[in-house]
Amino acid sequence: MSQNGLFDFTTLFIIFNLVLLALAAGQDTSGRGDINKSGENYISSSPLLRF
Structure with missing residues (x-):
């Protein structure tokens, strides 16, 4: 049981x-800004990345 939990x-x-x-x-390879804005929106709207 503990090994399965650790693996997960x-x-x-x-x-x-x-x-x-x-x-x-x-973000490093995007120099146009549109990709950065979409990435920021994705990060801010993702509940998994909110701590």
């Missing part, structure tokens, strides 16, 4: 890190 936590943590890396890469 590690997989969610890895997925969360991959999402953050993807958002960071999108």
Whole structure:
């Protein structure tokens, strides 16, 4: 039971890190502003990223 819970936590943590890396890469490569605004709207509207 404990191993399953730990596995679920590690997989969610890895997925969360991959999402953050993807958002960071999108913001770094976007120089037009539209992609940045859509990314900011997505981050502000996402309940998962609110702490």
